[in-house]
Structures are given as structure tokens and as C-alpha cells.
Amino acid sequence: MAGEDLRLLKRGKVKDIYELDRDRLLFYYTDRVSAFDVVLPSTIPFKGEVLCRMSAFWFKNLDFPNHMLELIPPNKMVVKRLTMIPMEFVVRGYLYGSLYERVLRGEAEVPIEPVLAAKLPKPILDPTTKFEAKDRPVTREEVVGKGWLTDEEYDMLEDVCIKIYTAMARRADEAGFILADLKLEFG
Structure with a gap:
């Protein structure tokens, strides 16, 4: 579980998004597997950790503004809340x-x-x-x-x-x- 008392905003195919407050969200990278817009019944151990750390690596190493505020090992990230382009x-x-x-x-x-x-x-x-x-x-x-x-x-x-x-x-x-x-x- 990402956080005991956090409100789940969205359960995605491989990532869950929780509300921390009005300006910040918590991304919880799961071990779920998705292919062709379908969540598969099996999981891959440590997949969430790998995806979270890869995302953090690129956010830190690309010269482009992003929403990452904090990495919480092994598989969570605090981000700025944004209004997304659909x-x-x-x-x-x-x-x-x-x-x-x-x-x-x-x-x-x-x-x-x-x-x-x-x-x-x-x-x-x-x-x-x-x-x-x-x-x-x-x-x-x-x-x-x-x-x-x-x-x-x-x-x-x-x-x-x-x-x-x-x-x-x-x-x-x-x-x-x-x-x-x-x-x-x-x-």
C-alpha cells in the first residue's frame, strides 16, 4: 500500500496516484504488468521500483523542467499536482x-x-x-x-x-x- 490514510485519486494500469495535499501527489509504482492497454493477471517483482528509479533518473538528468519533488525509495515519488493535457x-x-x-x-x-x-x-x-x-x-x-x-x-x-x-x-x-x-x- 502506498500510504495508509491517503486518498486514492486514480488506479492506473501500473501506477496508483494518491493525494498528499492540494499541491502534491504521491505516485506509487506497482509491480503490475500492462500490455496493449490491458492489465495482466501476473506481476513482476521489483518492477515498480525499477520504473520509479528510472523515472527519477531521467527527471534528474534531462535538462527539462518536470514535476518530481522527491523520490521515496523504493517505489514512490512525490510530484507537483498539474492540470494534464489529455x-x-x-x-x-x-x-x-x-x-x-x-x-x-x-x-x-x-x-x-x-x-x-x-x-x-x-x-x-x-x-x-x-x-x-x-x-x-x-x-x-x-x-x-x-x-x-x-x-x-x-x-x-x-x-x-x-x-x-x-x-x-x-x-x-x-x-x-x-x-x-x-x-x-x-x-
Whole structure:
């Protein structure tokens, strides 16, 4: 349990969010496993701790403002409460996952031949909805049309997302890993 007398605001697929006060939240990273928007019945021991520490590492090491206030080992984080933009900013460096499937169905285009796991010439923003039963891709036009962002805000966040992905991919590459994609959220 994250905290005995805290009010649970949201039970996510792999993370629970509790209210500390009007300005702060407690993120409790669980060992739950999610794939394709479904929580699986099994757990992975220490997964919550690993995700929490990885998040803290990137928040501390990326040159970008974030909401983290304090890491509470092993798997909790105190963050600033924000009003979230109702989208997930997925940045893809490789043709994989749902983007690959959408390309094969003719629902999305990329500037390369559709070969599974091919490296893209440059990272691309592939945003999806947030707070819907199932995440779905959204276009820039839909985002601006629904008033989630202005054109200028979209441009700025797209640029920020690509810069964050590039910095993280470089660090991963130096350690011998490939960062295929990442998901960012803003508020």
C-alpha cells in the first residue's frame, strides 16, 4: 500500500496516484504488468521500483523542467499536482508497435519502407489520447480543433519531445541499448 490514510485519486494500469495535499501527489509504482492497454493477471517483482528509479533518473538528468519533488525509495515519488493535457506524446525512433501496424493498414505514413523495427530517419511524434478507455492516435488537427493545444503549443511540445527522445536515445546508445520509443505527458 502506498500510504495508509491517503486518498486514492486514480488506479492506473501500473501506477496508483494518491493525494498528499492540494499541491502534491504521491505516485506509487506497482509491480503490475500492462500490455496493449490491458492489465495482466501476473506481476513482476521489483518492477515498480525499477520504473520509479528510472523515472527519477531521467527527471534528474534531462535538462527539462518536470514535476518530481522527491523520490521515496523504493517505489514512490512525490510530484507537483498539474492540470494534464489529455494526450500522450509518443516519440518513435523505430518503426514498431502500433505505428507499424497502422502503416501496414495504410492509416499512417513514414518516410521509409515499412520494415518491422527499421530505424526511422529522424524521430517522429505519434500522439495518442489519454483518459479514454483505449488510447487512440490523434492528429495535430484534432488536438488543435478540440482546444487541447494551440498550433504554437503543439509545435513547441513536438520540438521538446524530439529533443528529450534524442537525449535519451543517445544515452541509451552509449550504454548499448536501443530506445525504440517513449511516452511523455505534460501539464
